[in-house]
Amino acid sequence: MPEHVSILQLTGVxxxxxxxxxxxxxxxxxxxxxxxxxxxxSGPVLQALPHQRQAPPHRESVELTPAERDAFAGLMRRLDER
Structure with missing residues (x-):
């Protein structure tokens, strides 16, 4: 036992x-x-989850007015310049 180590320290370690x-x-x-x-x-896994769809959801679209189309085209041109 080293001299500089007390019994309490050694007991603690x-x-x-x-x-x-x-x-x-x-x-x-x-x-x-x-x-x-x-x-x-390892029976059936995660029975509480609902069944997943086989097909993706239908795509939603909105018709734009000519002014909105022009504004969008201008925005795209500005972003293209960067």
Whole structure:
């Protein structure tokens, strides 16, 4: 035992090492148990979600007036210049 280390410090370090080792062992066993439970319960997945559509939703469109079309074309030209 080094001279400059007190008994209390040495006991604290050993205690922290033991607590850390115990914590790691508990985490690993819980992960393994959880992974085994997932394998056992591999039945139908996510039954609460509604069925997905096979086709996409219809596209919405709005007819623009000639003035709106001209304004949009002008905006596109301004953005093209950048």
């Amino acid at each position: 050993v205690g922290l090492a033991l607590v850390t080792a115990t914590w790691v062992i508990l985490l690993r066993t819980r992960r393994r148990a959880r992974a085994a439970a997932v394998v056992r319960h």
